[in-house]
Amino acid sequence: MxxxxxxxxxxxxxxxxxxxxxxxxxxxxxxxxxxxxxxxxxxxxxxxxxxxxxxxxxxxxxxxxxxxxxxxxxxxxxxxxxxxxxxxGLFPLIIGLRQWGEAFFFEAGEAHSRVVDRENGQPVQALELRAADGRLLGPDDCLRLPAQ
Known part of the structure; x- marks a missing residue:
């Protein structure tokens, strides 16, 4: 091994x-x-x-x-x-993996478990990464700096 x-x-x-x-x-x-x-x-x-x-x-x-x-x-x-x-603190990671899986591993209309807001039964919104000024960020908008 x-x-x-x-x-x-x-x-x-x-x-x-x-x-x-x-x-x-x-x-x-x-x-x-x-x-x-x-x-x-x-x-x-x-x-x-x-x-x-x-x-x-x-x-x-x-x-x-x-x-x-x-x-x-x-x-x-x-x-x-x-x-x-x-x-x-892993909750957003689990939700992000769920949402990624829903987007890329299920056919339209295919049954799968769902996560909903306990208060109103509505589906949770898709996670988004936003800049400090509120702009939506994607991979091309970010860079990784070396450790200092």
């Missing part, structure tokens, strides 16, 4: 982020947490992944401060995985 390269010391924020959440299982675990899943068994049933892989991914997410382990909310002997503020 190829040893995974660690990126925690990279100067690029994308590389450092991927060090914590850079595989698809981890992002699906985070997605499920936003949908209210909190227990190991619930993640395992919902995702259908091997228990050893789930345990390793959850351990990594906890070690990176994305989840915290807390006593079960029902007072049972179980533990629950709860998103931290750092973990909740």
């Amino acid at each position: 190829v040893k995974r390269t660690r990126l925690e010391g990279a100067e690029c924020p994308v590389a450092r982020s991927l060090d914590a959440i850079g595989d698809w299982w981890s992002l699906l675990i985070v997605r499920d947490a936003f949908d209210g899943i909190r227990r190991f068994g619930e993640f395992q049933r919902n995702l259908g992944m091997a228990k050893n892989i789930l345990a390793a991914r959850l351990r990594t997410l906890v070690n990176h401060g994305i989840f915290q382990v807390v006593p079960a909310s029902d007072g049972s002997a179980y533990q629950e995985y709860v998103l931290t503020e750092k973990g909740k």
Whole structure:
């Protein structure tokens, strides 16, 4: 098996982020947490992944401060995985991936899950990147500066 390269010391924020959440299982675990899943068994049933892989991914997410382990909310002997503020900060990323997937991986009219505003049941608007002055920005409008 190829040893995974660690990126925690990279100067690029994308590389450092991927060090914590850079595989698809981890992002699906985070997605499920936003949908209210909190227990190991619930993640395992919902995702259908091997228990050893789930345990390793959850351990990594906890070690990176994305989840915290807390006593079960029902007072049972179980533990629950709860998103931290750092973990909740992944919400725009999850929504962005959903919207990208809807735009490029579904045919018109093809059924898929939706995210709606809890208050009024309306679909969320597409994410946009805006300049400080409010202009809509695209890839050609931005550049990456070297670390200083």
